[in-house]
Amino acid sequence: LNAEMPGREDVLRLTPNPASKDLLEYLHQEGVETWLDRYEAQQPMCGYGLRGLCCRMCQWGPCRLDNKRQRGICGRDLSTVIMANLVRSLVAGLAAHGRHAHEVILTIMAAAEGKANLPLKGEERVLDVANRLGLTTDGRTIKEIAREVAEVLLEDLGRLTMTPIRILTAYAPRERIETWQTLGVLPRSGAYEIMETLHMTTLGGTSDWTSLTEQELRAALAYCYSTLFGSSLATEMLFGIPRPKVATVNYGILKEDHVNILIHGHSPVMVEKILEKIRTPEIQELARKAGAKGIVVGGMCCTGEELLARYGVPTVTNIMGQELALGTGAVDTVVVDMQCVIPGMKIVADCFGTQVITTCNSNRIPGAIHIPFDPENPEGLDEDALKVARLAVEAFAHRDRSKMHIPRETTEAMVGWSYEAIVDTFGGLKGLLELLREGKIKGIATVVGCNTPKVPYEFNHVTIVRRLIESDILVTTTGCCSHALLNAGLCSPAAASQAGPGLQEVCRSRGIPPVLAVGGCVDNTRTLRLFIDLAEEAGVAMPKMPFVFVGPEPGNEKTVGQGVTFLAHGISNVIGFPGPIPVPLPRPVAGAAPDEYDRGSNPVADFFAGDGLYEKVGARIYTEPYPKLAAQTIRMLIRRQRLALGWK
Ligand code: MSK
Numbered sequence: 001l002n003a004e005m006p007g008r009e010d011v012l013r014l015t016p017n018p019a020s021k022d023l024l025e026y027l028h029q030e031g032v033e034t035w036l037d038r039y040e041a042q043q044p045m046c047g048y049g050l051r052g053l054c055c056r057m058c059q060w061g062p063c064r065l066d067n068k069r070q071r072g073i074c075g076r077d078l079s080t081v082i083m084a085n086l087v088r089s090l091v092a093g094l095a096a097h098g099r100h101a102h103e104v105i106l107t108i109m110a111a112a113e114g115k116a117n118l119p120l121k122g123e124e125r126v127l128d129v130a131n132r133l134g135l136t137t138d139g140r141t142i143k144e145i146a147r148e149v150a151e152v153l154l155e156d157l158g159r160l161t162m163t164p165i166r167i168l169t170a171y172a173p174r175e176r177i178e179t180w181q182t183l184g185v186l187p188r189s190g191a192y193e194i195m196e197t198l199h200m201t202t203l204g205g206t207s208d209w210t211s212l213t214e215q216e217l218r219a220a221l222a223y224c225y226s227t228l229f230g231s232s233l234a235t236e237m238l239f240g241i242p243r244p245k246v247a248t249v250n251y252g253i254l255k256e257d258h259v260n261i262l263i264h265g266h267s268p269v270m271v272e273k274i275l276e277k278i279r280t281p282e283i284q285e286l287a288r289k290a291g292a293k294g295i296v297v298g299g300m301c302c303t304g305e306e307l308l309a310r311y312g313v314p315t316v317t318n319i320m321g322q323e324l325a326l327g328t329g330a331v332d333t334v335v336v337d338m339q340c341v342i343p344g345m346k347i348v349a350d351c352f353g354t355q356v357i358t359t360c361n362s363n364r365i366p367g368a369i370h371i372p373f374d375p376e377n378p379e380g381l382d383e384d385a386l387k388v389a390r391l392a393v394e395a396f397a398h399r400d401r402s403k404m405h406i407p408r409e410t411t412e413a414m415v416g417w418s419y420e421a422i423v424d425t426f427g428g429l430k431g432l433l434e435l436l437r438e439g440k441i442k443g444i445a446t447v448v449g450c451n452t453p454k455v456p457y458e459f460n461h462v463t464i465v466r467r468l469i470e471s472d473i474l475v476t477t478t479g480c481c482s483h484a485l486l487n488a489g490l491c492s493p494a495a496a497s498q499a500g501p502g503l504q505e506v507c508r509s510r511g512i513p514p515v516l517a518v519g520g521c522v523d524n525t526r527t528l529r530l531f532i533d534l535a536e537e538a539g540v541a542m543p544k545m546p547f548v549f550v551g552p553e554p555g556n557e558k559t560v561g562q563g564v565t566f567l568a569h570g571i572s573n574v575i576g577f578p579g580p581i582p583v584p585l586p587r588p589v590a591g592a593a594p595d596e597y598d599r600g601s602n603p604v605a606d607f608f609a610g611d612g613l614y615e616k617v618g619a620r621i622y623t624e625p626y627p628k629l630a631a632q633t634i635r636m637l638i639r640r641q642r643l644a645l646g647w648k
Helices: 008-014 018-029 035-041 078-112 123-133 142-158 166-171 174-183 190-201 209-239 269-278 281-289 301-311 319-326 343-352 378-398 419-425 429-438 459-470 479-487 493-498 501-510 521-538 558-568 603-609 612-617 627-645
Strands: 245-249 259-265 295-300 315-317 333-336 355-358 411-415 443-447 473-478 515-519 547-551 573-575 621-623
Touching (some): 008 035, 078 142, 078 269, 078 521, 078 558, 123 209, 190 209, 209 301, 245 315, 259 378, 269 281, 269 301, 295 301, 295 319, 301 479, 301 515, 315 319, 315 479, 319 343, 411 479, 429 521, 443 459, 459 493, 473 479, 493 501, 521 558, 547 627, 573 627, 603 621
Parallel strands (some): 259 295, 443 473, 443 547, 473 515, 573 621
């Protein structure tokens, strides 16, 4: 695996955004350390860690397992170690999205009780969820209904008894619920499945790796229906359902003569208020007095995508671009909330004198100004947001103008693709299904997830998606992948010219792009709902539909749950890098030790990539690090599904 990893030259040659390439080279010349320098310093990486064969779940070890040492000191075997590492990754991601959901749900409660000065802008979503849950809506105020929905979401996050997750019963298809019931993998709640996973995998826990595969599915369903749905629905209840709009993105949105403020993280609650304050005459005037021509707000990672989808606030970049964005030397302040804020960002911020403001007690950074938002004590929200806005603008006066290096790239995009927006654009589910049946759209691939330094930055995302749209495959995207595709121009209606004839006609007649940016990571629920409802409309079980989940550059532990969520729903995964499962690579890896684990013939790999999981849920994992071959795999999967359905 080490032999497969790209070097600096590969990254600089292949990374598709000229702005990223420019900044990586510039920062290197200036002696500013980035992830690329630290990635090189980490080579070669530990082969045990890379393949999930290192067990650190007690203090007897760590134990490194291989063909010669097939058991750890306690007697735990290879497959149990691999599975335990994998399911622990999944629940770490579950915890992250769970904390995100917790913040937004408690904010709804505070808003409904009048403790937080936030209107409930998503009345349509409040009523929709309430109706699905069978709650009484007649004769009640929207605040009363929202409060009750929030209580259900909170209970789904933390229930300890075996009552099904209520959002799961409200949204999952009947056929899938029956499948999960038969498999015995219906979860209690996000919090319970985290507890149970850590319990099962600690020293002296289960030694049956197959029971961990069941826990993997159970925890993924909790991840999906308590944390992803919890965050996504709650955010729509608070701030409204996004609708399509045109925006400008990429590093060139930063302006030398403006105050530049970046917002970064995942939870959009406090930044909504900060944005409101930035737009007030008081703060605009403050910026003018400081000598700025105006204020630019730019987004990074998923908080950025939330504001992009709702208001068209421009985005700049993703997790591996955060150091580059600060390396422009033009950012006066970066405001961060939770998750995917790497410590390297603060190192670059210090090189350029950028002010860092943290707003979440879970994500503290030494040397940053901390102005936290606490949904259980939200009374100071307005005052604190105003304080952040003032500090951000005042920092303009201290910028070192000799260090500015802003790449000029800007890109147009059409964003705001909520579930409703997609369905309406196609004239309802029937309209989209008809296009799928007649083959103008061959299938839908959701291409999502993080970046990893293990593939050339953003290269796999962009290359795969270009190939897919060429083959008339409609793409939905979220998270860091979405930033790569936005900046590459693939989310613009003009990208229709790069699509195959069928998709091109579909896009041109509607004025839409072939790649629909649906939001942040938690908004994969929007694509999942689309898949669920299209399958129901077609009268076909989900595993038979021409849909694929693609994770070209997996990075964060949160991505494990995304993939397994779709697997549990019968949607196969095509991933770009094996991650913690030594799944079979399609061919021998140059330089790798010739043992059976490198070739992937181990029971866990066989389960996920062979028939084990497929027989249970109707989907499997395909691993393909080469993007053109990954696109070919996806096309093959979609073609096979279409043939089986008798769709031309
Ligand atoms: S931000 S979880 S690196 S997609 Fe949601 Fe990007 Fe992955 Fe974070």
